Amino acid sequence: MKGSQQGQLGNLNRYNQSRIINCLWDAKKATRHYLSHETGLSIPTISHALISLTKEHLVQVETEKTTGKRGGRPAEWFYFSGSENFAIGIDLEKEISFCLLADLEGNIKERISWKTPSRPTPHALITDVLKHIRRMEEKVPSGAYLRGIGIALPGLVSRYTGKVIYSHTFEWHNIEFVNAIRKEIEYPVFIDNEANLLSLGELYFGSGKNYQNFICVDIRYGIGSGVVYQHKLLDIPGELGQSCFVVGGDSELSSRFQKLEESASDHALLTKAKEWIKKSPESTMLSRYPQPLSLQHFIEALQLGDGVAVNIFKKAMDDLGKGLAFLVNMFHPEAFIFHGPITENNPLFYTEIRNVIERYSLSPFFTSFDLKPSTFNQLGGAFGGVSMILQELLALNPDLV
Numbered sequence: 001m002k003g004s005q006q007g008q009l010g011n012l013n014r015y016n017q018s019r020i021i022n023c024l025w026d027a028k029k030a031t032r033h034y035l036s037h038e039t040g041l042s043i044p045t046i047s048h049a050l051i052s053l054t055k056e057h058l059v060q061v062e063t064e065k066t067t068g069k070r071g072g073r074p075a076e077w078f079y080f081s082g083s084e085n086f087a088i089g090i091d092l093e094k095e096i097s098f099c100l101l102a103d104l105e106g107n108i109k110e111r112i113s114w115k116t117p118s119r120p121t122p123h124a125l126i127t128d129v130l131k132h133i134r135r136m137e138e139k140v141p142s143g144a145y146l147r148g149i150g151i152a153l154p155g156l157v158s159r160y161t162g163k164v165i166y167s168h169t170f171e172w173h174n175i176e177f178v179n180a181i182r183k184e185i186e187y188p189v190f191i192d193n194e195a196n197l198l199s200l201g202e203l204y205f206g207s208g209k210n211y212q213n214f215i216c217v218d219i220r221y222g223i224g225s226g227v228v229y230q231h232k233l234l235d236i237p238g239e240l241g242q243s244c245f246v247v248g249g250d251s252e253l254s255s256r257f258q259k260l261e262e263s264a265s266d267h268a269l270l271t272k273a274k275e276w277i278k279k280s281p282e283s284t285m286l287s288r289y290p291q292p293l294s295l296q297h298f299i300e301a302l303q304l305g306d307g308v309a310v311n312i313f314k315k316a317m318d319d320l321g322k323g324l325a326f327l328v329n330m331f332h333p334e335a336f337i338f339h340g341p342i343t344e345n346n347p348l349f350y351t352e353i354r355n356v357i358e359r360y361s362l363s364p365f366f367t368s369f370d371l372k373p374s375t376f377n378q379l380g381g382a383f384g385g386v387s388m389i390l391q392e393l394l395a396l397n398p399d400l401v
Contacts, residue, residue, distance in 0.1 A: 016041055017049045018396045021058060021080060025394060029062070029079040050078055056401050057081060057145055058393070083107070087389035088136045088149040090129060091194065091381025092116065094169050094221040098382040099132040101139050104147070104390050106205040110139040111379070122164075122175045130184050147393055147400050148188035150385030152197040153177070154222055156237050159192045168242075169221050188399040190388050193237045195224030197384025198339050198374065200233050204387045206375030211334045215327055216374075218381075219340035222261045223320070227331055240323055241265060264320035266295050266342060272312045273298055284308035295341050302348065314352060321356020328361040328369075335370035339380045343373055
C-alpha cells in the first residue's frame with residue numbers, strides 16, 4: 001500500500017477511535033451494539049478500534065457473569081478508563097498558584113498551593129512549576145499513566161505554540177513559556193488562557209455539563225471569559241477586562257475611556273476602597289481592618305452592609321453587568337458560571353448582576369437564564385488544566401497516546 005494511502009487509513013482509524021472514546025465518555029459504559037448505533041460504525045470497525053484503545057489503556061472491558069436469556073456469550077461492557085489515567089493541572093495567578101494531580105474522572109490525588117512571587121520573571125515561575133511537577137510525578141499511583149500537564153495562565157496565550165503573547169497580570173510579552181518546561185520533563189505540556197480552562201473544567205467535570213452554551217467569567221486581578229458553544233470551547237481568548245467604555249464628563253472633551261477591569265476586578269474594588277479610606281476614614285468600617293485592606297475584609301464589610309463598600313460594589317457590578325449583557329446579546333448563553341473570591345458565598349453578587357444584565361440585554365435572550373458559582377472555587381484553573389489533557393486525550397492527540 002502506498003504511503004499516502006496508509007496515512008489516510010491511519011487517520012481514519014484514529015478518527016473512528018476518537019468517536020468511540022468520546023461516546024464512552026458520554027455514556028460511561030456501553031456495548032459494541034450501543035457504540036455502533038450511536039456512531040454509525042459497523043460492529044467489526046468498533047471491535048477493531050476497541051482492541052487498539054484497550055492496548056493504549058484508554059478503554060477497559062467488563063464481562064457480565066451470566067449469559068443472556070437466549071444463551072450465547074455474556075455481554076461485554078466497555079468504558080473509558082479514567083481512573084488509571086492521570087493529569088497534572090496548574091493554575092498560575094497573581095498571588096496564590098495551585099497545582100493538583102487528578103485522575104481523568106476528576107478525583108484529586110494530591111494538591112499543592114504556593115505564594116506566587118511578586119512580579120515574577122518567567123524563569124522564576126518556570127522554576128516553581130518544574131519543582132511542583134516533579135513532586136506530583138512521584139505521587140502517580142503504581143500502574144497508572146500520567147498523560148500530561150495542563151497550565152492555566154492569565155492573558156493572551158497561544159495553545160498551539162505554548163507562547164504567552166501578553167499577560168497584564170505578570171507584565172509579560174512574547175514569552176516562550178511551555179518550550180522551556182518541555183526541555184526539562186518527558187511528559188506533554190499544554191497551556192491556555194485561564195478563563196478558557198475554567199470553562200473546560202466546568203464542561204467536563206462541573207455544572208457546565210448541564211448546558212450546551214455557557215460562559216465562564218473569572219474575576220480576580222483581571223477579568224477573563226471563556227465561551228462554550230454547542231458543548232465545545234471556542235478558541236477565543238476572552239479578555240473581557242480589557243474591553244473599554246466611556247465614563248464621566250458632561251461633554252465629549254471631559255469624557256474618557258476606562259477598562260472594565262479598572263472598575264470591576266478584585267484589584268479595582270480594593271483600589272477604590274483604599275482611596276476612600278485615605279479620603280474619609282471615619283465614614284466606613286473598612287478603615288477599621290488591618291491595612292493594607294484585603295479582599296476578604298472588603299467582602300465582610302460588604303455583607304455587614306457598610307455603606308461605602310456597598311456603593312463601591314454596586315458601581316462595579318453595574319459596569320460588569322453591562323459587559324455581560326453585551327455577551328448575552330452576542331452569544332445567547334444559557335448560563336454564566338463565575339469564578340473568583342467576590343463571587344463565592346456572596347448572594348448580593350448574583351442579585352446585582354442579574355438585575356443589570358436583565359436591564360441591558362435583549363429580553364428574549366434573558367429567558368430561563370442561570371447564574372452559578374464555579375464548581376471548584378480556588379481549584380478551578382487547575383481543574384481546567386486537567387480538563388485540557390482530557391480533551392486532548394479524547395481527540396487522541398498523538399503526543400499523549
